[in-house]
Amino acid sequence: MSEKNREGKRTARERLAVERERQKSREKRRRALIVSSAVVGVLGLAAVAGVLAANSNSGGKKDNNTSGPLVVPKGANGKDSLSIPLGKESAKSTLDIWEDFRCPACKQFEDAYRSTIHELADKGQLKVEYHLATLIDKNLGGDGSLRAANAAGCAQDAGKFPPYHDVLYENQPEETDDAYGSNSKLIELAGKVDGLVTDTFKKCVDDGTHDSWVAKSNKAFQDGKFQGTPTVMLNGKNIFNDEKNPLTPQKLKEMVEKADKAA
Numbered sequence: 396m397s398e399k400n401r402e403g404k405r406t407a408r409e410r411l412a413v414e415r416e417r418q419k420s421r422e423k424r425r426r427a428l429i430v431s432s433a434v435v436g437v438l439g440l441a442a443v444a445g446v447l448a449a450n451s452n453s454g455g456k457k458d459n460n461t462s463g464p465l466v467v468p469k470g471a472n473g474k475d476s477l478s479i480p481l482g483k484e485s486a487k488s489t490l491d492i493w494e495d496f497r498c499p500a501c502k503q504f505e506d507a508y509r510s511t512i513h514e515l516a517d518k519g520q521l522k523v524e525y526h527l528a529t530l531i532d533k534n535l536g537g538d539g540s541l542r543a544a545n546a547a548g549c550a551q552d553a554g555k556f557p558p559y560h561d562v563l564y565e566n567q568p569e570e571t572d573d574a575y576g577s578n579s580k581l582i583e584l585a586g587k588v589d590g591l592v593t594d595t596f597k598k599c600v601d602d603g604t605h606d607s608w609v610a611k612s613n614k615a616f617q618d619g620k621f622q623g624t625p626t627v628m629l630n631g632k633n634i635f636n637d638e639k640n641p642l643t644p645q646k647l648k649e650m651v652e653k654a655d656k657a658a
Contacts, residue, residue, distance in 0.1 A: 459538055460603035461610040468551035468605055477612045478524040479551050482516035488654045491524045493616055493626040496543035496563050496575060497531035504625045504635070505564040511644040513557075520655045525560065527609055528616040528624055537573030541609055546581040548605030555591045562587045630654065 467476045478491070490512065494501040515521035527547065529540035543563055550559035562584050568574035575581060578600050585591045585600075599605070616626075627635035627642070629650060635642050 459541060460606040461541070463603070463607050465607040465611060466604050467608055468548040468556075469554075470551060471548075471608075473524055473526075475611065475615070477608070477615050478526050479547075479556055480522060480524055481512075481557055482522040483519045484522065486516070486519055486522035487657075488515075488520065488630055488651045489522045489524060490651075491526065491626075491628040491631075493526045493528055493619075493621060493624055495528045495530050495540050495624045496547070496567065497535075497537075497540045497570060497573075498624045499567070499570050500623070501625045502564045502567045504627070505561070508644055508647065509561060509564075511648055515648065515651050521651050525556075526616065527612050529609065529613045530616075530624055531570065535571060535573075537576050539568075539573040539575030541606060542578060542600075542603075543575040543581060544609040544612070545603050545605045546578070546585070546600045548608060549596050549599035550585065550588070550591060552599060553591055553593070553596055555588050558588045559585060559591060 468479065471477065471479055473480075492504075494505075512521065512523060516523055527544040529538075529544065532538050532540040547556060547560055547563065550556045563575070563581075566584055566587075582592060582597055582600055585596060616624075622636065625635060626633065629647070634647070634650070
């Protein structure tokens with residue numbers, strides 16, 4: 396066989412190999428949502444399974460109740476009562492935020508925008524709708540996303556969702572550490588919120604009272620075909636994933652104030 400023919404076959408094999416890799420990549424993207432760049436680096440770690448297995452046996456946790464009766468947290472609203480509101484109903488702008496309490500990108504968003512969001516909500520210019528998802532549980536195993544979201548629903552029952560929501564992000568464990576899979580850990584952190592830890596709250600957390608509600612919220616996220624968490628939408632428009640025009644706290648404030656004036 397001539398050198399030219401061998402080279403031609405080798406090139407063909409290489410093209411075929413490349414195409415197979417592309418097909419594998421497309422299939423992988425179809426099966427799993429990309430949560431954040433941090434997820435990519437940890438999915439292949441052999442240690443993940445051991446870490447999650449160890450954490451899955453942490454104390455204060457009962458079996459998940461996602462197939463149980465759907466119990467909506469007090470004051471939840473929106474379609475199918477799947478969002479938790481913050482701010483005044485009369486606000487001219489609405490910010491929908493899809494989050495996962497185990498998601499490091501969500502923590503980064505919250506750390507950067509928390510004060511701006513609270514400021515705008517306190518002024519009556521912005522209404523926030525929080526939607527809870529459980530993507531990290533699916534991608535890395537464990538159930539910390541679910542357990543934390545249920546606990547947040549319990550905090551909503553007690554009228555303490557905003558401060559507890561913030562505490563969970565301020566104390567978020569490493570992504571591969573399923574610390575939030577422990578109900579006792581979630582109750583311990585609730586101690587940072589004045590008046591939240593009561594027998595009613597602890598029972599709600601331990602019983603997984605809102606597990607089915609969280610599962611339905613996550614299903615709504617999947618049905619929405621969103622690319623990952625956090626997904627941030629202002630008045631129905633995705634404003635957080637535009638790489639050409641990246642969002643900043645100042646830009647968010649300007650957009651809300653502009654909409655407020657226009658109204």
